[in-house]
Amino acid sequence: MTVDRLKLVLALAFIVAVALVASGIAPRDRVTWWMEVAPVLIAAPILVATYRRYPLTHLLYILIALHALVLIYGGAYTYAHVPLGFWLQDVLGTVRNPYDKIGHFMQGFVPVLIAREILLRGAYVNGRAMLHFLCVCIALAVSAFYELIEWWAGLAMGQGAHEFLGTQGDSWDTQSDMFFALIGAVVALVLLARLHDRQLRAMGVLKESK
Numbered sequence: 001m002t003v004d005r006l007k008l009v010l011a012l013a014f015i016v017a018v019a020l021v022a023s024g025i026a027p028r029d030r031v032t033w034w035m036e037v038a039p040v041l042i043a044a045p046i047l048v049a050t051y052r053r054y055p056l057t058h059l060l061y062i063l064i065a066l067h068a069l070v071l072i073y074g075g076a077y078t079y080a081h082v083p084l085g086f087w088l089q090d091v092l093g094t095v096r097n098p099y100d101k102i103g104h105f106m107q108g109f110v111p112v113l114i115a116r117e118i119l120l121r122g123a124y125v126n127g128r129a130m131l132h133f134l135c136v137c138i139a140l141a142v143s144a145f146y147e148l149i150e151w152w153a154g155l156a157m158g159q160g161a162h163e164f165l166g167t168q169g170d171s172w173d174t175q176s177d178m179f180f181a182l183i184g185a186v187v188a189l190v191l192l193a194r195l196h197d198r199q200l201r202a203m204g205v206l207k208e209s210k
Contacts, residue, residue, distance in 0.1 A: 005061075009061055012065040015065065016065050016069060019069055019072045020037060020040060020068075020072050023037070023072045024037075029078055032075065032078050033075040035075075035153065036072075036078075036079075040071055043068070057117060057196065057199040059199050060110075060117060063109070067109075074103055079097070082097065084099055085098055101176070101177070104143065105180045105181065105183060106184060107139075107143050107146060107177075107181045108136075108139045108140070108143060108181030108184030109184035109187065109188040110184075111139045111142045113189075115135040115138040116132075116189070116196060117196070117200065119135065120205075120206055121200070132189050132193075135185070135189065136182070136185045136186065140182060140185070143177065143178045143181035143182075147177060147178065
């Protein structure tokens, strides 16, 4: 652990906590807010518990915080009514608010690097091609499981799950959500794999031969 890492984590935790509290003051739909920010509330204690014995790279802490902010922002307004999404809708000329696609992009972008870090540090996979293939598979599995959660919520809540599902009348919403997660996973590996390797080497958990 370094002081720099501690300062970074504390700063990110403060930003996310402030955003979480602010979003929960008067969300558009309270039940939807709880469901959307649930991953943040689950991940936070896990990150705290593992910080000393299994600290992550700076890159992952930053990306996890960004993902949390995307979820929190979506939870405050519900994905179909996020102001940024309406702006993107006007700019891109889409027929629906596309903010949820940002969320699903991040659902691939961040988990693929979490999987990569765990697999590399544990030396569970030989060969970069197989490593990246499995990382993308894991990211897609995360996306698929989230779609199952949405399905279960729909069955349990009926019309009450409408805001959480956020399909906006799109019959192919589930498939497009997973496709955006796939895009996010591939983009993350293409753009950040080398930076990720450098940070892992700096931590002493990845050899040059890897």
